[in-house]
Amino acid sequence: xxxxxxxxxxxxxxxxxxxxxxxxxxxxxxxxxxxxxxxxxxxxxxxxxxxxxxxxxxxxxxxxxxxxxxxxxxxxxxxxxxxxxxxxxxxxxxxxxxxxxxxxxxxxxxxxxxxxxxxxxxxxxxxxxxxxxxxxxxxxxxxxxxxxxxxxxxxxxxxxxxxxxxxxxxxxxxxxxxxxxxxxxxxxxxxxxxxxxxxxxxxxxx
Amino acid sequence: xxxxxxxxxxxxxxxxxxxxxxxxxxxxxxxxxxxxxxxxxxxxxxxxxxxxxxxxxxxxxxxxxxxxxxxxxxxxxxxxxxxxxxxxxxxxxxxxxxxxxxxxxxxxxxxxxxxxxxxxxxxxxxxxxxxxxxxxxxxxxxxxxxxxxxxxxxxxxxxxxxxxxxxxxxxxxxxxxxxxxxxxxxxxxxxxxxxxxxxxxxxxxx
Numbered sequence: 001x002x003x004x005x006x007x008x009x010x011x012x013x014x015x016x017x018x019x020x021x022x023x024x025x026x027x028x029x030x031x032x033x034x035x036x037x038x039x040x041x042x043x044x045x046x047x048x049x050x051x052x053x054x055x056x057x058x059x060x061x062x063x064x065x066x067x068x069x070x071x072x073x074x075x076x077x078x079x080x081x082x083x084x085x086x087x088x089x090x091x092x093x094x095x096x097x098x099x100x101x102x103x104x105x106x107x108x109x110x111x112x113x114x115x116x117x118x119x120x121x122x123x124x125x126x127x128x129x130x131x132x133x134x135x136x137x138x139x140x141x142x143x144x145x146x147x148x149x150x151x152x153x154x155x156x157x158x159x160x161x162x163x164x165x166x167x168x169x170x171x172x173x174x175x176x177x178x179x180x181x182x183x184x185x186x187x188x189x190x191x192x193x194x195x196x197x198x199x200x201x202x203x204x205x206x
Numbered sequence: 207x208x209x210x211x212x213x214x215x216x217x218x219x220x221x222x223x224x225x226x227x228x229x230x231x232x233x234x235x236x237x238x239x240x241x242x243x244x245x246x247x248x249x250x251x252x253x254x255x256x257x258x259x260x261x262x263x264x265x266x267x268x269x270x271x272x273x274x275x276x277x278x279x280x281x282x283x284x285x286x287x288x289x290x291x292x293x294x295x296x297x298x299x300x301x302x303x304x305x306x307x308x309x310x311x312x313x314x315x316x317x318x319x320x321x322x323x324x325x326x327x328x329x330x331x332x333x334x335x336x337x338x339x340x341x342x343x344x345x346x347x348x349x350x351x352x353x354x355x356x357x358x359x360x361x362x363x364x365x366x367x368x369x370x371x372x373x374x375x376x377x378x379x380x381x382x383x384x385x386x387x388x389x390x391x392x393x394x395x396x397x398x399x400x401x402x403x404x405x406x407x408x409x410x411x412x
Contacts, residue, residue: 123397166395179395186392189372189385191329 008094009187010116012102013180014109015124016154018135020170024124025103027177032184035093037102040066043081056086074104074111085112099184106160113163120187122180123164127171129155214300215393216322218308219386220315221330222360224341226376230330231309233383238390241299243308246272249287262292280310280317291318305390312366319369326393328386329370333377335361 011034013021029036040056042063051057058066063082066072075084085102093100102119104112112119126132129151136142136150161167166183170176217240219227235242246262248269257263264272269288272278281290291308299306308325310318318325332338335357342348342356367373372389376382 122395161397164397166392167397168395179391182388182391183395185385185388186372189328189374189389191367191370191373 008098010119012119012121016157019124019126021124034099034101041083074108121164123161123167125169214304216325218325218327222363225330225332227330240305240307247289280314327370329367329373331375
């Protein structure tokens with residue numbers, strides 16, 4: 001009854017940095033039964049990071065081999081390091097009937113959308129430009145130039161919102177979490193190509 | 207923040223009789239801020255029914271005039287009486303920014319869909335055929351023939367589910383109410399043609 005479709009769904013949560021994606025997801029995984037996709041990276045672990053939980057830490061050779069074998073849903077090079085979403089892990093969890101959450105930047109989300117259009121794409125927005133500036137400024141000792149640069153980058157990113165299925169404004173954190181939860185629940189009640197699955201389930205309980 | 211789009215949405219809740227639409231809606235209007243659409247009818251009020259709340263009770267002449275003026279989203283004749291959904295009332299509430307719930311049978315829902323495709327169409331299913339039979343039987347002293355007729359009518363109605371946006375199986379009432387609530391919330395976070403509204407709101411709070 002809880003699960004209408006027999007397979008899990010992929011929820012891609014994305015948006016400009018400073019929107020609070022991470023905080024929302026942290027709350028979400030406490031409250032509902034979803035699995036977080038773990039990325040692979042070539043960067044060295046930081047203190048406290050756990051292999052297989054924070055990231056899969058792999059060497060450059062291994063990462064290149066994974067690229068060659070098409071083992072990533074998407075990957076990107078950020079400065080000197082590679083980051084990627086392992087395809088097999090995600091598909092396995094979906095096949096087992098688990099929902100998977102993927103937290104990813106906008107460029108990554110657009111790549112995932114191309115290879116996995118069945119995913120549900122959720123864009124997180126900060127409550128306002130003023131609040132975004134406060135969040136970016138509040139982080140520490142960035143210069144005005146750095147802050148302005150981030151702000152204009154963010155404005156450019158927001159233009160991607162129309163590529164997404166849903167947009168959640170992150171003002172009050174609990175309110176935003178509730179909205180994302182509602183999206184997860186509603187998506188499982190959608191009448192889609194899976195309608196035969198719903199009817200089969202209905203018949204099974206005859 | 208609560209309202210992303212400036213206007214309300216119309217949620218059409220429908221499904222075979224015996225699915226428990228009425229019970230779900232009764233709970234729903236206690237828990238979230240939605241307005242229930244009140245139908246007009248030519249039938250006489252029953253004891254306890256209130257004009258403007260249960261129905262708008264109108265005479266046959268008035269009803270025919272409303273039909274002529276195109277004042278119904280849909281209407282139908284059931285036995286000797288007419289029932290209809292007053293269009294103006296619904297549109298007024300939507301314009302004021304309220305969500306409107308419309309409880310209606312499948313034929314009615316299909317008519318509403320033609321004139322108001324922007325509505326969100328939710329199909330309520332009983333948990334199983336066995337449970338449906340229990341619900342139909344449990345009502346009283348119907349003969350086996352009547353029950354069988356209702357069951358086959360219901361099976362025919364269920365075929366319409368693919369015309370709907372969502373399908374909610376009504377096993378546990380609170381679970382079903384939560385799902386419909388989630389659908390209402392999620393629909394307000396949808397990135398649709400209304401995306402400019404979201405961005406405007408984002409900018410306003412600058």
